[in-house]
Amino acid sequence: MSPLQADEIFACLEKHGVRYVVIGGLAAILHGSPLATFDADICPADDGDNLERLARTLEELGARVRTPDSADGVAFPREAAFLRRIEILNLVTRCGDLDISFQPAGTGGFEDLSRSAVAMSIRGHEIRVASLEDVIRSKEAAGRDKDRRSLPVLHQLLEEIRKRRG
Numbered sequence: 001m002s003p004l005q006a007d008e009i010f011a012c013l014e015k016h017g018v019r020y021v022v023i024g025g026l027a028a029i030l031h032g033s034p035l036a037t038f039d040a041d042i043c044p045a046d047d048g049d050n051l052e053r054l055a056r057t058l059e060e061l062g063a064r065v066r067t068p069d070s071a072d073g074v075a076f077p078r079e080a081a082f083l084r085r086i087e088i089l090n091l092v093t094r095c096g097d098l099d100i101s102f103q104p105a106g107t108g109g110f111e112d113l114s115r116s117a118v119a120m121s122i123r124g125h126e127i128r129v130a131s132l133e134d135v136i137r138s139k140e141a142a143g144r145d146k147d148r149r150s151l152p153v154l155h156q157l158l159e160e161i162r163k164r165r166g
Helices: 006-015 024-030 048-060 110-115 132-142 145-165
Strands: 020-023 039-044 064-067 070-074 088-093 096-101 118-122 125-129
Touching (some): 006 118, 020 132, 024 132, 132 145
Parallel strands (some): 020 125, 039 096
Antiparallel strands (some): 020 039, 064 070, 118 125
């Protein structure tokens, strides 16, 4: 398993012109959460051209499906036709773990999340990050133990952000 180099993943996505929103724990961290994460989560647009660009990105990143049985992951067809048929893909890449969710829990996917996404610059790469409200909405809907444990911290962070805004 390679350590997460999210900026390198973002650079590759940018190079290929992939439209996506950063979601999950990494989005929460980018909003100021102190909680750790070890992967990058994205929600890409699911139109055909974007899926072609995403497939090229995954090829360049050497993406393989993450499994508990193989540290190097398992090969899969890095093609738009394959991506069109999936909802979630957990990957290992040369730049660390990358999780792709076309419709994160509690959301309508890319179009829904992009409406309130925030533009951020990470090491010279312009990225779109799901709003903290949308991260919370998705984690509440997912209902996983790890998500439930993070919610008090995220709600407190959201309250602090709102107070600062006035």
